[in-house]
Amino acid sequence: MTVEAAPQASTELVQHLIRLGCVNTGQPDSGDETKASELLRQVVDLPGVELESYGPLPNRQSLVARLPGSDPMAPTLLLLGHTDVVPADPTDWRHDPFGGELIDGWVWGRGAIDMLCVTASMAVAFADLARRRVALPGTVVFCAVADEEAGGKAGADWLLRHHRDAVIADHVLTECGGTPLHTPSGMKLPVLVAEKGAAWCTLTVHGTAGHGSTPLIGDNALVRAAEVVRRLAAYRPLGVIHDTWRGYVAAMQFDPELEAILLDPTAITDWAEHHPDRGFAADCHACTHLTISPNVLRADGKTNTIPGSVEMEVDIRTLPGHTLDDVQRVLDEILAELRPFVDIEFFDPGWATSTASPVDSPLWRSIERASAAVYPDARCVPAITPGGTDARFFRDHGCTSYGYGLFSRELGYDDYVAMFHAKDERVDVHSLGLMEQLWADIAVDLLGERHP
Template sequence: MTSATPELLQALIRNQCVNDGTPESGGESRNADVLAAVLEGPGVELERYESLPGRASLVARIDGSDPAAPSLLLMGHTDVVPANAENWRHDPFGGEQIDGEIWGRGAVDMLNHTSSMAIAMRRLADSGFRPRGTLVYLAVADEEGGGTYGAEWLLEHQRESVAADYVITETGGMSLPVPGATETLLPVMVGEKGFGWVTLVVRGTPGHGSMPLRTDNALVKAAEVVQRVAAIQSTPRVEGQWRDFVEACRLPEDVERLFLDADALTAYCTSEDADLQLARLIHAATTTTIAPTMVRGGVKTNVIADRVEIELDIRTLPGVTADDLVSAIAAAVGEELMASVDVQVGKFQEASLSSPESPLWDSLAKASSALLPGSRPVPFLLVGVTDARFFRGAGSTAYGYGLFSDRISFRDFASMFHGNDERIDIESLRLSTELWSAVAQDFLD
């Protein structure tokens, strides 16, 4: 059984369930088939749901003996983002084991969880595990496309099959290199930032490209809009969830004081001496960020552009609304230039949070310290989004967590999400598999 999780991960990677955001992509049914073959057997009930042809989610269940006892859902997604093989050292869909690591798209995000959770579920059933509370495993489709055909669809159409009091999913658990820390600090993602996809439409007047003098060129105006929006600097918010994190770290007084002072924190993040990956994480966790990511416009090389669209990826702190975003953009662009700009707020969802004060937190801490002596979980805010937000909206306490060895550094680990050369080491797979088993037994019995 020691090789079961790596072998399952390899199979999931090789199935190439690539989600490019279109309804017909994903093909998660291939991974659902593989997982069903692993999970089927005595003690586990299996259910399969397809929101669209080829886009299956798999639910496995070990029913508890006490309907009043809390239930736990272990959730991993089965789709992955595209990968450009030219930029990888090894085949992104080869699932090769090289020097104690499994390589491939999804090895970190998040087929490692999906495979280790499945193996832990099967192991528990084989051991005769009959808990008081119900244990549910969900291998869900379409997380990388926003959850429309996965978690969101399931909660709308099959809520009774996936609803649970507590949920564990990605990400978290990698050791944070916090200055001054004397323990191994493992972030539990107790919440995640909100997000808004905003389009700025910049208007101009068409004309011949051979006579550009004093023309109303939408592209020129758009370039200025991009510069002004990119220059928006939010003051770090050092209260609320960030303060909870800092205080939980039990840092030396001077470090804690630095992290709880907005000006000092800004200076730290912009310092050339700061760890860039950590600085980016701290900045993202304490501010609402606005990143211009795409520009489209113009109709022909010799035509002055009369319309340019700028796409913004915005990640919001708790409490920030869509109206707040529009106001911030208008203030940055300025009244004169805004007269030529329309702001279109597309998909928007506010931040979500779960309390770290829970019996599941206690079980995670207990299991983590046993598997990684000297480690301790701390509450953190995920700067991206996961399917956990749907379950928090449905009333569940949801955490993002895992357990990883120190073979892959925090910097390398963070760079592999949607990046090149994604891989996970065998020891991390073992630790996570043991974690899910230990937590289920402690929390549900």
């Protein structure tokens, strides 16, 4: 497969997937990912490929395609893409978010970046391996899953609970990473090897109801909730300099002054607060701190009634080593004398511990070799993401799981980050070609004779 000849297949596939509009609103029956899994089935339905569809509902099927290797003892590589996308408001966009238009070398639409570009290129690379009848000792599995955008309960998590054998693999590749970062010390390619955990919770703040005309008679739960929100937002813990962060900072080759700040738990906290590059600073902060963001407040009532209780939802993200007990301790400390007035309920299942895969792995080395073929002078950098992907479920099952991809120089890191779940999402055709080549190269390198 050549880069010149290949992109058309991924490009057309991304356009089709965007037009299907598998929008996941978070409602259990939304998504309709079966439409995407049926389309992808047509792409990978080739001699020698074993195909299955699984899912909790008829409209939420995930596709599993398997290209068995010649040696049952050889490792398995899973190419894991999700098919759902988040909603889009067309009035914000320059082009129809579900039009899948190809304009001047860019495909526009919801999911172009997150993550239909990866899912489509994985399908095409997998089909290419099958079509070429590449005889690999190891097995390649392509899995197009539903429901990543609402936590995987009808997708990756469900598959691992109900059909573990169909999807389990030694090595897993999924979304994020691989956007060229141009730094003074050369080009860097982030590989997501770790993710923060999430301890989402509902805080119910209690007071005493009364008539709104006589405020002193009541004990206003909304006023108390305002103080709770203020304290949560003002929480400023020290940084946590964990191993993945150390590895990232070392590989990025920052100048010595910045490196010293990024490895100092006190200095990094102050620096992140004031650094003018807000995107970079916020990311460094999130990767090294337990963060708390109060995001939803519900105080249903009446204008003339002092509310007796108020509910808020809080997004708490944890670092490697943090436990639920640690989170509870932090909340107790923040609430202090208000603690008796607040009930804390963690989402179920809403607790995901931070997960990480080792960097010293055969998959890492295959990624390095495959990336060097495109960007010979670039360096792969192990990174932690403040967000979550389906990789976390596979790490929980002991699979080495990374988030990667390979994007062209035209797609800057800031653009990439800004397009996630945002307006004017688009991907360039060149990047699609690079990724097709990447997935096939990694599969051959990792599962071939050289690495039994």
